Amino acid sequence: MNSYNITSLIKKKRDKQALEADEIAYLIRQYRRDAVPDYQMSAFLMAAYLNGMNDEEASVLTREMLHSGKVMDLSDVPGIKVDKHSTGGVGDKTSLILAPIVAACGVPVPMISGRGLGHTGGTLDKLESIPGFNVNLDLDRYVEVLRKHNLVLVGQTDEIAPADKRMYALRDVTATVESIPLIAGSIMSKKLAEGIDALVLDVKFGSGAFMKTREEALELAGRLVGIAEEFGKKTIAYLTSMEQPLGCHIGNWLEVEESIGCLNGNGPEDLMSLSHQLAGTMIYLGGKAESIEEGVERSRQAVQDGSAIRKLRDIVLEQDGSADYIDRPDDYPKAATSFQVHAGSEGYVTAMDTYRIGMAALELGAGRTSKEDEIDPHAGIILKKKIGDPVKEGETIAVCFTNNEVTTDKVHLMLQDAITINDVWKQAPELITDVVTREGVTNWTR
Amino acid sequence: MNSYNITSLIKKKRDKQALEADEIAYLIRQYRRDAVPDYQMSAFLMAAYLNGMNDEEASVLTREMLHSGKVMDLSDVPGIKVDKHSTGGVGDKTSLILAPIVAACGVPVPMISGRGLGHTGGTLDKLESIPGFNVNLDLDRYVEVLRKHNLVLVGQTDEIAPADKRMYALRDVTATVESIPLIAGSIMSKKLAEGIDALVLDVKFGSGAFMKTREEALELAGRLVGIAEEFGKKTIAYLTSMEQPLGCHIGNWLEVEESIGCLNGNGPEDLMSLSHQLAGTMIYLGGKAESIEEGVERSRQAVQDGSAIRKLRDIVLEQDGSADYIDRPDDYPKAATSFQVHAGSEGYVTAMDTYRIGMAALELGAGRTSKEDEIDPHAGIILKKKIGDPVKEGETIAVCFTNNEVTTDKVHLMLQDAITINDVWKQAPELITDVVTREGVTNWTR
Numbered sequence: 001m002n003s004y005n006i007t008s009l010i011k012k013k014r015d016k017q018a019l020e021a022d023e024i025a026y027l028i029r030q031y032r033r034d035a036v037p038d039y040q041m042s043a044f045l046m047a048a049y050l051n052g053m054n055d056e057e058a059s060v061l062t063r064e065m066l067h068s069g070k071v072m073d074l075s076d077v078p079g080i081k082v083d084k085h086s087t088g089g090v091g092d093k094t095s096l097i098l099a100p101i102v103a104a105c106g107v108p109v110p111m112i113s114g115r116g117l118g119h120t121g122g123t124l125d126k127l128e129s130i131p132g133f134n135v136n137l138d139l140d141r142y143v144e145v146l147r148k149h150n151l152v153l154v155g156q157t158d159e160i161a162p163a164d165k166r167m168y169a170l171r172d173v174t175a176t177v178e179s180i181p182l183i184a185g186s187i188m189s190k191k192l193a194e195g196i197d198a199l200v201l202d203v204k205f206g207s208g209a210f211m212k213t214r215e216e217a218l219e220l221a222g223r224l225v226g227i228a229e230e231f232g233k234k235t236i237a238y239l240t241s242m243e244q245p246l247g248c249h250i251g252n253w254l255e256v257e258e259s260i261g262c263l264n265g266n267g268p269e270d271l272m273s274l275s276h277q278l279a280g281t282m283i284y285l286g287g288k289a290e291s292i293e294e295g296v297e298r299s300r301q302a303v304q305d306g307s308a309i310r311k312l313r314d315i316v317l318e319q320d321g322s323a324d325y326i327d328r329p330d331d332y333p334k335a336a337t338s339f340q341v342h343a344g345s346e347g348y349v350t351a352m353d354t355y356r357i358g359m360a361a362l363e364l365g366a367g368r369t370s371k372e373d374e375i376d377p378h379a380g381i382i383l384k385k386k387i388g389d390p391v392k393e394g395e396t397i398a399v400c401f402t403n404n405e406v407t408t409d410k411v412h413l414m415l416q417d418a419i420t421i422n423d424v425w426k427q428a429p430e431l432i433t434d435v436v437t438r439e440g441v442t443n444w445t446r
Numbered sequence: 447m448n449s450y451n452i453t454s455l456i457k458k459k460r461d462k463q464a465l466e467a468d469e470i471a472y473l474i475r476q477y478r479r480d481a482v483p484d485y486q487m488s489a490f491l492m493a494a495y496l497n498g499m500n501d502e503e504a505s506v507l508t509r510e511m512l513h514s515g516k517v518m519d520l521s522d523v524p525g526i527k528v529d530k531h532s533t534g535g536v537g538d539k540t541s542l543i544l545a546p547i548v549a550a551c552g553v554p555v556p557m558i559s560g561r562g563l564g565h566t567g568g569t570l571d572k573l574e575s576i577p578g579f580n581v582n583l584d585l586d587r588y589v590e591v592l593r594k595h596n597l598v599l600v601g602q603t604d605e606i607a608p609a610d611k612r613m614y615a616l617r618d619v620t621a622t623v624e625s626i627p628l629i630a631g632s633i634m635s636k637k638l639a640e641g642i643d644a645l646v647l648d649v650k651f652g653s654g655a656f657m658k659t660r661e662e663a664l665e666l667a668g669r670l671v672g673i674a675e676e677f678g679k680k681t682i683a684y685l686t687s688m689e690q691p692l693g694c695h696i697g698n699w700l701e702v703e704e705s706i707g708c709l710n711g712n713g714p715e716d717l718m719s720l721s722h723q724l725a726g727t728m729i730y731l732g733g734k735a736e737s738i739e740e741g742v743e744r745s746r747q748a749v750q751d752g753s754a755i756r757k758l759r760d761i762v763l764e765q766d767g768s769a770d771y772i773d774r775p776d777d778y779p780k781a782a783t784s785f786q787v788h789a790g791s792e793g794y795v796t797a798m799d800t801y802r803i804g805m806a807a808l809e810l811g812a813g814r815t816s817k818e819d820e821i822d823p824h825a826g827i828i829l830k831k832k833i834g835d836p837v838k839e840g841e842t843i844a845v846c847f848t849n850n851e852v853t854t855d856k857v858h859l860m861l862q863d864a865i866t867i868n869d870v871w872k873q874a875p876e877l878i879t880d881v882v883t884r885e886g887v888t889n890w891t892r
Contacts, residue, residue, distance in 0.1 A: 006619075007619050010492075011621035014496065037485075038484070038485035039483075039485045039616060039619075040619060041485070042485040042489040042492075043488040043620035043621065045489065046460065046488075046496075047496070050460065050492075050493070050497070173452075173485075174453065174456055174485060175453050175454075175457035175460050176460075176489065
């Protein structure tokens with residue numbers, strides 16, 4: 001491999017030029033070897049943030065981060081391995097619902113998840129709210145559990161894409177997180193390391209998501225699909241709205257509880273519908289349905305016949321968790337304090353500032369403001385009303401749970417502020433707006 | 447002082463917003479205290495490079511870098527203290543000529559200079575080619591020598607603007623050097639620390655300068671004058687062309703030799719004329735002439751009556767240098783190897799790639815490619831022809847001196863390539879193009 005002057009590579013990006021594949025590869029490899037210091041990488045990342053990266057640059061970046069660590073070989077596990085990745089949103093617990101559904105339908109789901117940061121939750125934190133549940137399996141055990149159950153739910157180890165891990169930490173403190181090519185590279189390097197054959201993406205946009213507009217989300221989805229296809233992984237991305245939280249429960253155990261409800265056939269319509277759509281697409285990509293529609297049908301059956309909830313129970317037991325609360329979620333210990341938020345006027349819920357609702361959950365203890373923070377599995381919010389629902393004055397619109405009493409007044413105000421009640425009825429926003437595949441973008445109109 | 451989240455400050459600049467004075471001050475102070483790591487500063491610098499900084503930001507940056515170290519108090523030295531700063535070019539030795547002239551005319555010149563880097567030389571390296579010359583005076587001695595001779599010629603110590611020193615080193619390896627507000631802040635923090643009352647600036651543009659175009663040079667000059675005036679220092683900036691080297695000698699001792707010639711009244715016209723203009727402006731700002739024109743006249747007299755060369759001799763002796771080579775420059779030891787570059791055809795010199803000529807001098811040993819390089823005081827180039835001069839085929843156009851024989855073939859080719867000979871005569875470019883003061887820009891037409 002050629003060697004390059006690092007300052008010249010930074011200069012090239014600074015001057016809006018594209019780097020050659022060899023140049024990007026050299027930069028990342030030298031960074032991995034500590035031959036490029038953080039201060040040069042952060043200057044490069046800011047230049048890349050402001051001047052962009054083309055498809056080839058993003059693809060080489062992904063490849064180098066992917067190969068900076070272990071890439072799982074799942075060829076010994078029969079079947080087409082499919083995972084789902086969501087860019088994150090408030091109340092987004094679809095992973096907990098669709099993973100057991102898809103596995104129950106015979107498609108292996110090797111799921112490596114992250115923790116929550118900021119206003120969005122993380123699947124790992126939710127799983128760990130189940131007493132005993134162990135997300136830290138070594139890689140041999142990862143393969144073993146997947147083979148046995150068609151499902152494994154673990155956290156990212158230091159062996160998976162370490163260059164991304166280090167670069168992400170650097171981006172976090174240098175204001176270079178929200179770059180579409182850098183986000184795409186970061187997501188895909190981790191997903192490709194799982195050993196998957198196909199991928200379903202849920203790219204969220206709106207006040208509760210990292211991408212604020214549909215345009216940004218479309219660009220990110222296009223980048224993600226492009227990279228995935230370049231690595232030979234068939235991928236379908238859905239653009240979904242985060243103009244209000246997904247489902248009604250926000251907070252770690254509260255979201256597990258709502259997911260158990262869904263798997264028992266008692267879930268809110270928006271959450272059920274999106275979970276089935278994503279699960280059905282995974283089942284289709286996994287070769288267990290002829291079409292997405294048939295996949296969705298199989299997904300519904302797996303809930304109806306109880307195979308999905310049994311799959312969740314099995315995986316909880318396999319990964320050292322207690323199944324008691326899967327069977328009887330009402331027995332789960334409650335937070336020390338709960339309080340209600342009431343409607344200040346009569347009318348309809350017309351808007352929800354989803355970001356603020358996520359921040360309110362964080363205040364209650366459901367998330368972390370820094371990587372070192374402990375999270376409280378009991379803390380969170382149950383929404384009693386969502387956009388389009390009629391409310392009477394004084395009616396409960398949300399119930400909050402916390403072990404941190406000092407925040408109650410603040411959270412009360414935040415939620416009253418975040419939920420808009422108006423005289424004129426407004427329809428809830430369409431949840432899925434577009435589908436992006438290798439072939440292009442399809443507007444989703446039903 | 448308020449405290450700020452550093453990532454938010456980087457984000458603000460990334461998003462093209464101006465930082466408040468307090469925010470810039472906080473960033474620089476925390477950086478000085480190692481509370482801001484290099485990787486955050488380099489991300490900020492790249493954002494500032496790409497998105498710019500307004501006048502207030504640049505001014506606060508200057509102030510903070512200035513006060514990161516010692517600011518000289520020269521109020522005990524009588525007279526209006528005036529210095530000159532040049533943005534650097536090939537063959538630019540005006541400091542060596544004008545400093546003794548201005549001091550001889552009764553204006554104190556407290557000159558703190560830098561070393562050369564890249565294709566341009568540095569005054570310190572030139573001074574050190576005089577055997578024994580000591581540029582490392584402590585700050586007490588600095589005041590004492592200035593008071594005694596109206597002149598002192600020293601190097602930047604660690605006490606002067608240490609934040610700038612550290613930031614410059616970071617910019618050098620993160621491709622963030624060529625930013626006009628950052629350059630302006632770096633120059634002015636060092637110049638203001640000298641304890642000056644007024645300043646003359648020589649802002650060079652063209653292939654041999656850091657600013658490639660007149661437009662960039664005008665912007666930099668405007669910024670420099672703006673900052674200087676804000677700190678209450680009367681300042682006049684000249685824009686001068688670097689389309690060909692200044693004078694005929696390039697290289698450390700060779701430039702001292704040419705400067706001695708100038709002070710003895712035997713210098714090339716372009717170099718003499720610019721030196722007198724800058725010196726005359728300093729004499730005017732120092733209150734020893736009623737106008738710049740009168741200052742220029744006094745400058746010419748100081749050369750004619752021998753007071754300027756005597757001043758150089760005095761300061762060399764005061765700073766431990768040998769005056770022998772000031773009296774008899776021909777006795778200076780010669781480089782081991784010299785060779786001539788001949789014209790390949792008959793015609794006129796019509797263009798000089800000044801950057802390449804500077805790089806050729808560097809190859810011969812006159813400069814350094816990294817901060818650790820030793821420089822060779824004997825190495826360099828004497829140009830026998832400049833733009834507008836007629837040449838015969840085979841005539842000597844340059845003579846090179848080196849102690850590093852291996853470079854001779856390479857340098858020979860570089861110089862033949864850098865000096866264009868053409869059938870059609872072309873006039874040498876106008877040396878001074880504009881004057882920039884607080885009042886604005888004046889096109890310089892004589």
